[in-house]
Structures are given as C-alpha cells and as structure tokens.
Amino acid sequence: MARRPAVVTIADVAARAGVSLSTVSRALNGNPTVDPTLAERVRAAATELNYTANPWARSLVSGRTQTIAVVVPDLANPTFQTILRGLGRAAAADDFHVLVSDSAESVDAERTLATTTRRRTDGVILCAPRMPQPDLDALSATLTPLVLVNRTSPDVASVRADYGAALRAQLDDLHRLGHRRILHLSGAPGSASGAQRAEALDAFAAAHPEVDLRRLPCGVDADAGAAAADAVLDSGATAALAFNDLVAVGLLDAVRRRGCRVPDDLSIVGFDDIPFARFTTPALTTAAVPAEELGRAAWVRMRALLSGEAPPPSLTLVPETVVRATTGPPPS
Template identity: 30%
Template sequence: MKKSVPTIRDVAAAAGVSTATVSKFVNGAQRFSPPVEDTIKRVIAELGYRSNPLAQSMITGRTKTVGLSVLDISNPHFTSIVKGANRVAQAHGYTVLLVDTEENPDRERHLLEALSRRVDGMLVFSRLQEAELGWLVEMDRPLVFFGRMPGLEMPTVAGDDQRAAYMLTRHLVTQGHRRFAYLGFSRSRRDEERRDGVRECLAAHGQQLTVYDTDSPSSLEGERICSSIMLGAEHPDALICYNDLMALGFMKAAQTLGFRLPGDMSVAGFDNIQFGNYSSPALTTVDLQSERMGATAMEKLLAIIDGKPTERCTRIEPQLILRASTSCRT
C-alpha cells in the first residue's frame, strides 16, 4: 500500500500546535519560542514533510523565481553571467527563469513583459536605448539592469568599459603600435564606451583611430570583414575588437589570408572568454568579470526583493589579460 504524503495538518497534530503556526514557521512569516520551533523542526524531519511551493507563493506572494534576460546565450560572456547569477539564486532558494532575446529588439519588450508576470524580480540585458526603456521602470517588479543607465532611476551592475578600453589601448601604445583600428558593433551601448576609451587614450598620444562597424558581435562577422581591413592599401598594425568572438573570427581569417599574428598585426578583444586562451596565438583581452557580474547583480536583486538597502550602481573593475596575440613593434 502506498504511503500517504504527510500534510501540514499532520505536522500540526504531531507538534501540538495549530496549522497556522506551522504555516507561519515554514514560510518565515513569524518567529516562535525556541521550544516550539525545535518541536516543529523535529516533527517535519520525522514525517518527511515538504511544503507545497504553490501554497507558499499564495501565502507569501512570492514565486521564489527570478527572471534573467540575456541577448545571446551562445555567447560565452552571457553564459558566464548566467552561471554567476544562478549560483547566487540557488544559494538563496530561488530558481532562475532564462529568456534569450536573440538580439531582437522587436520581440524584447513582449518577452520581458511576459517574464515579469511569472517572477519576483528580473535581471535585464537590453540593446534598447534609454529613451525606449521607461516602461521597464514602471513595471511593478524589482529590477536590476546590466550596463550604465545614467538617465533612468534604475539599479544597475556594469563593467567600466571605457576604462577597460583605455587600459588596453595604452598597453598597445607602449608596445610601439602607430596605426590603430577598432572593430565595433554600434548597436550596443557598450560599444560607444569602448570606442570612446580607445579614442581618449590615442588622443592623449596624438594618434588617430580608424573605425569599422559590423552587423553582429560574432566570430562570423569578424571573419567576414577581415579581408576588407587587411587587403587595403595599408592595414592597421593594431586592431581592437568589440569582443573576443569577433577577434577570434578575425584572426582565423587573417591567418588564412597568409598574415602572421602578431607579426603583421596585434589583435585584442574584450570579455576573456575561455576559447581565447586556447587560440593560436592566445588572445590578449580585457576580463570584465562576467561571472562575478552575474553574481553581483543577483545579490543586488535579492536584496531589493527583501526590502534591503543597496547601492544604485555597482561597478565591476576590469583586468587586462596579456597573451601572445599582441607584441612590441620592431
């Protein structure tokens, strides 16, 4: 005969308290004397009682689920962010509901609005400009946004992209590079910050920057645009790419065309994805601490959900990672 599943009434009867007392204890709604709490804990363990998540959400008004919106889960940068966020969520008893907007701003609002109805709070990446994001602030959900949002009263976690780009460019300048190019993705808010960091450093050293744009921040785009950069009248001797994926695609195509890296050109990127350490040559990059960014954002969101104070904007410090894809000019 199948053993019946213990209920909250069974726990209350065995502990000699009311079902309301057990419910408040299980859901953390009220504290009781140590003897009462010890008795309830013991009975729960003996009976093997498991609370019903749906019933809990009806009592507390919480789903114990948080939403995370990313732009492209196939990009290892976002994968690391998800890993960090999920680790913190699990440690606090939350489940992460993931949405990949697939770089599609037309679907983004619909997906985020649908997600907001199913979670206690959200972590959001977006390609939309600040003027297009006012509706996010008006949502009746705790929210943390990835990236700088100076024009909106919204909690954020961001890397210091402009400083990261300045650091990388300064390193290349000190190596003796003189012809700089930036391979960017202008649809991204972070692209402008990175490009500005490169320009700021070059201006301080009296140098110019050539800018190329792409249709997507992917290895395929880096590979596609390579010939137009390398087979011109005079190619750059240093190329800074918007991210590591573009840099890796570019390097593959450049080597196929017969160029030596970094002998003919130094190449660098951003994000410090794992693949960059195993390319040939290994890729110089800036580590924007993707996993830490995800964990920090989730900690901030859970604090907001619990009504705890938190700083409005948290900055994650970048770290320059030097590898063989950049070298001194002779």
C-alpha cells in the first residue's frame, strides 16, 4: 500500500527558514513587526514545502474566524441575492467568508440569528431587518462589529437605498402621464423601506389633492401580486405601484389573464429591477436599486471595523427609474 505523504507542519517551515514557530506564524499572518527579510524567507520556505496553514489553528491563534455573518429576511428575493453577491465577492477578495442566514421575515428569528451567528463569526451584517426601531437600537448596542443595510441606528455603520425618493419619482412620472387614480400595493408590515414609502405617499397626496391615491395591503412575492389582481381591477385605478418586482410580476400575469391590457388599461410599476424584470411581457417599468453596490459598501464598512478603523460615513443611494413598456397614459 502506498504510504500517505507526510503532512507539512509549521515546525517544518520554521526549521527550513531557521526561525521560531512564532516568527513563522506572525510572518504568514502579515504581522508588520516581522523584519521584511525574515518574512520573505519564511514565505519562501512555506512555498518550497507546499505548506498551507490550517484555518482552524490559525483562528485559534489570531482569535479570528475570517467569516462574517449576514442575516437577510428573505433569501428567495433576488434583490437580497444581489446584495449578497456584491458583499460576498468583496469579502472574498479580502480572504473572508460569508455565512448567510434567512430569518424568513420573522423578527424573533432575526434577533436569534444575529446573536447566535455573532458567536461564531467576526462580525454581523443585518440586511433590511424587520424588527421595530427600539428593538433594533437595543440589539445594535450588544453586537460589535455591526453594519446595517437599509436600516439605521445611532452610532452604527450603515448603507441604504432611499426608497422614499425613488417612489416619489415614480409617482411624479405617473402624474405627468396623466394618471389621477393610483393604487399602491404595500408590502411587509415591518419593512423600514415600507415606512419610507408611506411618507412619500403622504407627501405626494398632500401635494396633489386631485389624485385619488389609495393603498392596498399586499405581500412581498409573486403569489401576493397575483392574489391582488381582482382588488386592483375592481379599484378603478389606472396605475398600480407594486412593493417590489416580484409583486409586480405576479400582478402583471394575473391581470393579463383576466383580459386587462397593460399598459393600455392599466399601468404597472415595479421596484428593484431584478434580473428578469426586463424579460416580462410587456417589459416591466421599475426602479433600479443599486443592490450589488450596497453589498460592496457594506463590506467596506465591516472591513474597516474589523481593522480597528473608523468606518466611512453612512451611505445613501437613490434608485433610478427604469422606464420600459408597462407604463403609459391612462385610458381615455
């Protein structure tokens, strides 16, 4: 039977380089206190021996796991997937891993996941947490380091999209097209972006008393949009603004099955600009959330915190309206 090749250890590297074990450890971990000539000798010895550091042993020595936790409310949502892609790629470039947990829109699960994953990782990123603001503030005080995506809390690094400004732009576009009966399909009750949108709806209604602006409670997925089709058609609205693209896609399919012509009879507007929004029939008008950029920006702030540095200022990005084929003038 062939003999299994011997495992190269840190002691072998130390012997080859003629230095102590601690010097090897510090050199391979990039410790700046190691003389550059010694560090190069250690790296050369490690390369010659094909030495790879045991990540678990390294974490015991450094006190780091090289992993951060991210808690999202709905992993099936393409926008959260895109945020994770931007975050994950940026973290990987810095030799970090990402542990993702789905709270399934549950505030209790969100709180539990945030605290339990922090014990096994170097930091936590909460993506669009659903918990009320007082609960978020209390939790934030117990989690360090912490970065928030699409929420804010005092003294916590954050990045977010301005959903209110984007919705107001969508409303203004519909108003310019001539729509005076507009329906908004609201989403998750605990969503902070929902609160921003509610403020935008109130401001628009106050500025345009001639518009019949109504709100219809709805969910966050395509099934919820499809289920709302009859209520939307019965409302007499000439334009419907969906909480997100998933809701808009479900609504679009359901009203077309009922013989409604989009946009001739009803204009439909989504939100997020998920990848298949441009492939619907007709192609969906929406607002493009810079999700991948939000993910990258969240990592930049987490990396600074892990390095003991002050994170960059909180970042706010405004989604841009993407006009496609589901919007037009109201029926005469």
